[in-house]
Structures are given as C-alpha cells and as structure tokens.
Amino acid sequence: MQFDSLADFFNMGGYAFYVWLAYGVTFLSIGMLVTHSLRQKRKVLVGISQKIQREERLKENRSTK
Amino acid sequence: MWKWLHSYADPERAYNLSGKLLPWFAMLATALVGIGSVWGLVFAPVDYQMGDSYRIIFIHVPAASMSMAAYMAMATSAFIGLVWQIKSADWAAAAIAPIGAVITLIALITGATWGKPMWGTWWVWDARLTAELVLLFLYLGIISLYASFEDKVLAARAAGILAIVGVINIPIIKYSVEWWSSLHQPSTIRITEKSAMPTEMLYPLLINILGFGMMIGAITLIRFRAEILARNGMRPWVRELAKAEGVK
Known part of the structure; x- marks a missing residue:
C-alpha cells in the first residue's frame, strides 16, 4: 500500500485531477462502448422480426383477395 | 492441412463459437484490468520524478499499444476478406473498427492528461x-x-482497402520516437533487453496490457455476433432467433 489514508489516495500526491480524469474518461468510454455493443444484438433481431411480420402481413392480404 | 478452419467461416458456426468464447474473454478481461488497475493505482511504488501522476501509465500504455494491435487485427481481417472473399472476416473487421476508435481516443486523452502535469501542455x-x-x-x-x-x-x-493502406501508419507510430526528436519518451518495455522500469511497476502494466487485449477481444466478439445477425437476416436460423427474441 502506497497511501496512508483514503484521502491521501484520492489526492494522488497532488495530481488528483489528472489521474482521476484519465481513469474516469477511460472507464466511462469503455462502459459506453460495451453498453452500445450489447444493445446491438437486440436491435438487429427486433428489426428482423419486424421485417418478418411485414412480409407475413403482405402474404395474408394477397391470399384473401 | 488447415482446411478445418474453413468450416468456421460459416456464419452460424462463427456465431455459436464466438458465443462460447465470449464469457472467457469477458471474465479474463474484467479480472486482469481489475487487478492491473488496482495494483497500479494503490500498490505500485511512486515514481521518483513524476510522483503519482505516472499512474496514468497503467491505462495509457495498454490503450496506446492495443490501439495499434487492434488496427493490425482489423487490417488482417480486411485483407483475408478481400483476398479470399471470406465474408466473416469482413464482418470481424467491421466489428473491430469502432472499438479501435474508442481505444485510440482513450490513448490520446490519457496522454493529454499526463502531458499537462508533466510537459506543461x-x-x-x-x-x-x-x-x-x-x-x-x-x-x-x-x-x-x-x-x-x-x-x-x-x-x-x-x-478494407482503406484499412490495408492505413497499415503504413503503424510503423510510423511505433518508430516515431526513434526517427524524430520528440517530446514523447521512447518505450519503457523492452522485449529483448531489460525493461527501463522496476518489476513492481512492470507487472501491473503488463497485466493491464493483456487485460486490454482480452477486453478488446470480448467487445469484438459481442459486435461480431451482432454483425453476423445483421448480415444474415434472410437465413432461417437467424429468422428463428429473431422470432424467439424479437418483440411482438
């Protein structure tokens, strides 16, 4: 352990702003990238299922007339 | 000899295989980046010259080196896609590009926040x-x-052509600190000789480099799977998935 107290750790030897800005930006942007990537699959599948439903509706209308 | 590899170019097999690999990559990435970052932030010794500001190295160097590694992976996939017309390789390249962009942005921003206290700009x-x-x-x-x-x-x-042409930039980044006089320091990690860094600092750095690699691998698998589904919307197996998971 390189720090005497929690306050000492957050202070980062006077470089708190720069160190925490770097770590903050890093983990925030990675978090956003992961969330965006995880949502893609559902978005794609919803799009495909809507397309399937549209095709089926078209098919039904054709057969009734 | 390598023909067994071809079967994995099949979209459905590639989708299932990357689904099996994903939890391992995700677990390794979380564990390694967690250990490396805590070790680097809390336990690694203070630098005698840069004080605690040097702790940015534990994310800056992994991000910067992996931004180049990811580019090489993307360009290799794009090359395979172009030459052998393997569509899965094109999709892999498309999956890596946004991840590489974010990692490069991280390398630039962490570099700036390290440059300000140390270089004054x-x-x-x-x-x-x-x-x-x-x-x-x-x-x-x-x-x-x-x-x-x-x-x-x-x-x-x-x-793919742009990706392959862009490879020229990778050696320029790598050797820029040797070819031109630069404010940026040369590399601290040496492969052939002793690294210019004590092991108490080197180990967390290497762990985080590996962790960032695993993390890029995991996010690539997630995006690759979504890309496979998006490009194969007409295939029966994808339509089955869509019917099961899509909203009514």
Missing part, C-alpha cells in the same frame, strides 16, 4: 501524437466508409 504537434491522431482518423474513416454503402459486400471492400 495538453497537446503538441509532435510526431508520435500526430501519428496517433491520424490513427483515430483512419478508424473513423473506415467506420464511415463501411456505414455509407447499403450493399455491405461493396462497403467491406472499400473500407
């Missing part, structure tokens, strides 16, 4: 920094080129 138009900025623009160019064609076979060809 957020940014200089120095060879290393400028070449890394060009890498970001290459990634953005490849992403927008791939996005701007409705026909994704054509899109992958155009983006």
Whole structure:
C-alpha cells in the first residue's frame, strides 16, 4: 500500500485531477462502448422480426383477395 | 492441412463459437484490468520524478499499444476478406473498427492528461501524437466508409482497402520516437533487453496490457455476433432467433 489514508489516495500526491480524469474518461468510454455493443444484438433481431411480420402481413392480404 | 478452419467461416458456426468464447474473454478481461488497475493505482511504488501522476501509465500504455494491435487485427481481417472473399472476416473487421476508435481516443486523452502535469501542455504537434491522431482518423474513416454503402459486400471492400493502406501508419507510430526528436519518451518495455522500469511497476502494466487485449477481444466478439445477425437476416436460423427474441 502506497497511501496512508483514503484521502491521501484520492489526492494522488497532488495530481488528483489528472489521474482521476484519465481513469474516469477511460472507464466511462469503455462502459459506453460495451453498453452500445450489447444493445446491438437486440436491435438487429427486433428489426428482423419486424421485417418478418411485414412480409407475413403482405402474404395474408394477397391470399384473401 | 488447415482446411478445418474453413468450416468456421460459416456464419452460424462463427456465431455459436464466438458465443462460447465470449464469457472467457469477458471474465479474463474484467479480472486482469481489475487487478492491473488496482495494483497500479494503490500498490505500485511512486515514481521518483513524476510522483503519482505516472499512474496514468497503467491505462495509457495498454490503450496506446492495443490501439495499434487492434488496427493490425482489423487490417488482417480486411485483407483475408478481400483476398479470399471470406465474408466473416469482413464482418470481424467491421466489428473491430469502432472499438479501435474508442481505444485510440482513450490513448490520446490519457496522454493529454499526463502531458499537462508533466510537459506543461495538453497537446503538441509532435510526431508520435500526430501519428496517433491520424490513427483515430483512419478508424473513423473506415467506420464511415463501411456505414455509407447499403450493399455491405461493396462497403467491406472499400473500407478494407482503406484499412490495408492505413497499415503504413503503424510503423510510423511505433518508430516515431526513434526517427524524430520528440517530446514523447521512447518505450519503457523492452522485449529483448531489460525493461527501463522496476518489476513492481512492470507487472501491473503488463497485466493491464493483456487485460486490454482480452477486453478488446470480448467487445469484438459481442459486435461480431451482432454483425453476423445483421448480415444474415434472410437465413432461417437467424429468422428463428429473431422470432424467439424479437418483440411482438
């Protein structure tokens, strides 16, 4: 352990702003990238299922007339 | 001899295999980045010259080195896609591009927040920094080129050529600190000789480099799977998945 107290750790030897800005930006942007990537699959599948439903509706209308 | 590899180019098999690999990559990435970052932030000794500001190295170097490694992986996939017409390789390249862009942005921002306290400036138009900025623009160019064609076979060809041409930038980034006098320091990790860094600092750094690699691998698998589904919307197995998971 390189720090005497929690306050000492957050202070980062006077470089708190720069160190925490770097770590903050890093983990925030990675978090956003992961969330965006995880949502893609559902978005794609919803799009495909809507397309399937549209095709089926078209098919039904054709057969009734 | 290597023919067994071909069967994995089949979209459904590639989708299932990457689904099996994903939890391992995700677990390794979380564990390694967690250990490396805590070790680097809390337990690694203070630098005698830079004080605690040097702790940015534990994310800056992994991000910067992996931004180049990811580019090489993307360009290799694009090359395989172009030469052997393997569509899965094109999709893998398309999956890596946005991740590489984010990692490059992280390398640039963490570099700036380290440069400000140590060099006294957020940014200089120095060879290393400028070449890394060009890498970001290459990634953005490849992403927008791939996005701007409705026909994704054509899109992958155009983006793939840009990706392959852009490889020229990688050795420029790597050797910029040796070729030109630069504000940026030369590399601290040496493969052939003793690293210019004590092991108490080197181990967390190496762990985080490996962790960032695993993390990029995990996010690539997630995006690759989504890309496979998006490009194979007409296949029965994808339609089954869509019927099961899509909203009514």
